[in-house]
Amino acid sequence: MVKRLRKWGVLLAMTAAMTVTAACGSNAGSGTTQAGGSQPPAAASGQSQAQAPSQPASAEKKITLGFSQVGAESGWRTANTKSIQESAAAASIDLKFSDAQQKQENQIKAIRSFIQQKVDVIAFSPVVESGWDTVLKEAKDAGIPVVLTDRAVDSKDPSLYVTFLGSDFVEEGRKAGQWLVEQYKDAKDPVNIVELQGTTGSAPAIDRKAGFEEVIASNPNLKIIASQTGDFTRAKGKEVMQAFLKAHKDIDVLYAHNDDMALGAIQAIESAGLKPGVDIKIISVDAVRDGMQAASEGKINFIVECNPLLGPQLMEAVQNILDKKDIPKRIVTKEGTFTSEQAKEALPTRQY
Ligand code: AHR
Numbered sequence: 401m402v403k404r405l406r407k408w409g410v411l412l413a414m415t416a417a418m419t420v421t422a423a424c425g426s427n428a429g430s431g432t433t434q435a436g437g438s439q440p441p442a443a444a445s446g447q448s449q450a451q452a453p454s455q456p457a458s459a460e461k462k463i464t465l466g467f468s469q470v471g472a473e474s475g476w477r478t479a480n481t482k483s484i485q486e487s488a489a490a491a492s493i494d495l496k497f498s499d500a501q502q503k504q505e506n507q508i509k510a511i512r513s514f515i516q517q518k519v520d521v522i523a524f525s526p527v528v529e530s531g532w533d534t535v536l537k538e539a540k541d542a543g544i545p546v547v548l549t550d551r552a553v554d555s556k557d558p559s560l561y562v563t564f565l566g567s568d569f570v571e572e573g574r575k576a577g578q579w580l581v582e583q584y585k586d587a588k589d590p591v592n593i594v595e596l597q598g599t600t601g602s603a604p605a606i607d608r609k610a611g612f613e614e615v616i617a618s619n620p621n622l623k624i625i626a627s628q629t630g631d632f633t634r635a636k637g638k639e640v641m642q643a644f645l646k647a648h649k650d651i652d653v654l655y656a657h658n659d660d661m662a663l664g665a666i667q668a669i670e671s672a673g674l675k676p677g678v679d680i681k682i683i684s685v686d687a688v689r690d691g692m693q694a695a696s697e698g699k700i701n702f703i704v705e706c707n708p709l710l711g712p713q714l715m716e717a718v719q720n721i722l723d724k725k726d727i728p729k730r731i732v733t734k735e736g737t738f739t740s741e742q743a744k745e746a747l748p749t750r751q752y
Contacts, residue, residue: 464494465718466514468524470551471502473599473632474660475688479752480525480550480708487711493718502599502631504528508535515542521718525550525566528601536560545721549710551603558729562721565713565731569604572704573611575737576655576683579702580616583681587621591652594644595627596637596665598657604706605629608657608685625651630661637661641668656684659691659703666699677701677740687738689750695743703743705735708752 465488469481481497488495496519500506504527514522515538522544526532532553539546540560548564555561584591593616598605609627616622626644630637637660644651645668654669656662662684666676676682676699684691687705694700713731720727738746 462492462494463521463718463722464496464517464519465715466496466498466510466517466519466522468498468500468507468510468514468522470507470525470527471500473502474634474658474686475690475752476658476660476686476706476708479688480710482752483709483711484549484714485711487715491715491719493715500527502527504531511535511539515539515544518542519544520722521545521547523547523549523714523718526553526603527551527599529554529603529606530601533557533560547714547717547721549714550708563717563727563729563731565710565717565733567604567706567733567735569607569706570611570614572604572685572706572735573608573613574615575611575704576608576685576702577612577615579683579737580622580653580655580681581619583701584619584622587619589621591622592625592648592650593622593653593655594641594648594651595624596630596640596654596656596661597627598629598632598661600629600631602632604632604685605657612655624655630656630664632658632660634660634664637664638668639664641665642671645669645672645674651680653681653683656682658706659684659686659688659694659700662700663690663694666694687736687743687750688752689747692738692743692747692750695738695740696747698740700743701740703738705737707733707735 467484470477472478485495485497496514496517498510500510507524507527511522511524512535522539526548529552533555536546536555537560546561548561550566552564595609597609625648628640630640637656641664654662654665656665662682669676669680674680682700683702684700685704685706687703691700691703695703710733717727
């Protein structure tokens, strides 16, 4: 019991740390909820340690969690992996970790292997939205609960997973669009935007595009003149931006679906003799350290935060599922936004 309480204490501290980090942005906490709770079961139910009538199922044996990660495509992903690995260790959960290298077939193989190994819970961050029903049904038939983290699936059958824990990507796209609309509210001429999309078919690429387009539609001067995938990587972001610069002499704004692509694009812009953040305004998503550094130097004008520190909430969800507690079907991560000035202020204490 003492061991279990110590484990929950560590988780609690990590969840609190994550909430503080997420609150660093300018509008953190506005309109988003962080469901799921951060209290250990005994505290949540009002029971003291001495009163707890019986051990929850999660305390009886070591939990095994199979986790299939998308890959290592970005700074965000590296921070997300670290958070999950550290939180599992802190909660004494046996983590079977598999890196899918951005390939859906590798994730499907990993999930099947977790089913064969009879893990207690499977969690994964789906590289793309579609094509998961068959393997999720296999997990369900084997009686293994599934948690989606970070990215959603487009399955019509919500019984195939217990909960989805992660950001609201449409809202992130809206925040990016709102900043742009405000910046160009007095513009009389067309504003030419190029867009670097995330991985084709992935939830963040689809949703960040949709949210952004929805908001900029309010000003007909704001026009997306080119849009292509940069696969969430720095190398691809640079390559595609080079092509954009060759094809279009009159780019005003770059909207990149993540910091890594924006950082690659900055290299291309500088090589073309232009000043990122000045000649071409840049908006990106994530707010990882390198992105925040570029923002603090004025090279990125606005960053929408996407919090990668999902580990503590995931471990809490896993324990609650095994303890047969009710958990919300959707757990939304708290996030903020950063202008260049705000990035400069936040950088010294940025965790990732
Ligand atoms: O799914 C989250 C996205 O995936 C992050 O924004 C991006 O950097 C990552 O690769």
